[in-house]
Amino acid sequence: MPGGTSRASRGASRGCVINVAFERSDLEDLRAAINHHAKEGLHRGNVPVVLPQKGGPRNRWLTCAEVGRLLRICWRTREMQTVHRGSRKGIKVPTGYYPLRHIARLILITLYTGTRPGAVARRRAAQLRHRQPVLRTRGAGGAALTRAGQMSGNHANVSCLC
Secondary structure (H helix, E strand, C coil): CCCCCCCHHHHCCCCCCCCHHHHHHHHHHHHHHHHHHHCCCCCCCCCCCCCCCCCCCCCCCHHHHHHHHHHHHHHHHHCCECCCCCCCCCEEEEECCCCHHHHHHHHHHHHHCCCHHEEEEHHHHHHHHHCCCCCEEEHHHEEEEEECCCCEECCCCCCCCC
């Protein structure tokens, strides 16, 4: 970009790994905005946007053991707070708060239903706004999945979906 730096060059200077898929997505958005601007008659001329090549398909998925480890970490992680006064000043102590349990529930729901995480989060937020206590959706084998991630109904076909 003339007069500025792109996200790729800023990230490279910090030693970050830049994902080409994100860069392509940003450039596609830019191209769409330029084309819309041109259709509205707000500029003349052609502004070409060169896109990088599309990446290949995903070649690795999480195994059941990796998903289990991820769920265990999300469920068991406790918040740690530092004591600021008294004889225990500076010592980190665990609280009764588990800050990652909502992520464990999200992972369970997405695994059992095959729904994308964004769709599950939007649906749950809408239901919580309307005080609906249970997220009902159909899992594999016609099983209903509740908000806590428990299966009800016939779920013989649901063993390990990861």
